[in-house]
Amino acid sequence: MLSYLAAALPENTSAAARLLALQCALRMNTHMRVRLSKGVMRSLRLDTATGPSHEMEHARWLRTTPGGAANEIAAELLDVTLLGQAPARPDRRRAADWALRAGYAARAIGPLPRLASVYLTANTDPEFGTGLGDLEQMARACGTQTAELSGTLDQLVAAGLLGSWQACPDSGDLQWTSPERRWKRSQPRSHDNSPEA
Structure with missing residues (x-):
């Protein structure tokens, strides 16, 4: 997924936005929708109100959607080729959790x-x-x-x-x-x- 995102995201996409994109791509459902808890965002040390999500919206890679619970953000991913790049959802969810742990020490x-x-x-x-x-x-x-x-x-x-x-x-x-x-x-x-x- 990291290799795919390296090619799919705009070259000037920040590291923070790439971390967000990685979590979104690994946690999306089959309708390309994702809900990220604010706990995941805190683990990533990403601000839920500004920053990476706005950067990804500006790049037309995702669109935040209303209707998320108070403790989460909801988004729809706009890169339709993601579905062909990703393994099955249970494997992606494990990979998303692994990626959180792998980067946690830094x-x-x-x-x-x-x-x-x-x-x-x-x-x-x-x-x-x-x-x-x-x-x-x-x-x-x-x-x-x-x-x-x-x-x-x-x-x-x-x-x-x-x-x-x-x-x-x-x-x-x-x-x-x-x-x-x-x-x-x-x-x-x-x-x-x-x-x-």
């Missing part, structure tokens, strides 16, 4: 680090705690430039949310390690001192 840093954290976690090999991707593709998915993305990756490392990262200037490849992977690599190897049988 909530204090801001929307761009939070979106970058979701992107990196989604593309990290869970067995090895490492990832490989294209720096420009990640920048596009996060709605930023590669120069700004470099600073964001440094912020994630400084906050302990990313182990390490490096970009190859020739190929544009981006490599990273999760913080758990960095921690495991720094541990001394244990030696078996038990006597041989």
Whole structure:
């Protein structure tokens, strides 16, 4: 879904609006309607009255609709190709909850680090705690430039949310390690001192 949104949303869409779009796309029903509780919006640290939802309306990607309960916002998504991109609704709902958790630790840093954290976690090999991707593709998915993305990756490392990262200037490849992977690599190897049988 992150790759689809990177292509479907206007290039200048902010990271906050992209976080909102991701949640909407993953939580929509088969009629392309979505209801987001204000608790979800608070978890995303998004203002329900202004900002990202207005940005997405201006981009003609969604339209807020009346009739939502006092503790939620309701919207209709206008990108009809979303239905062909998304897996079944139960899988999407689990992915939406996962995306909230994946970016939660970066909530204090801001929307761009939070979106970058979701992107990196989604593309990290869970067995090895490492990832490989294209720096420009990640920048596009996060709605930023590669120069700004470099600073964001440094912020994630400084906050302990990313182990390490490096970009190859020739190929544009981006490599990273999760913080758990960095921690495991720094541990001394244990030696078996038990006597041989």
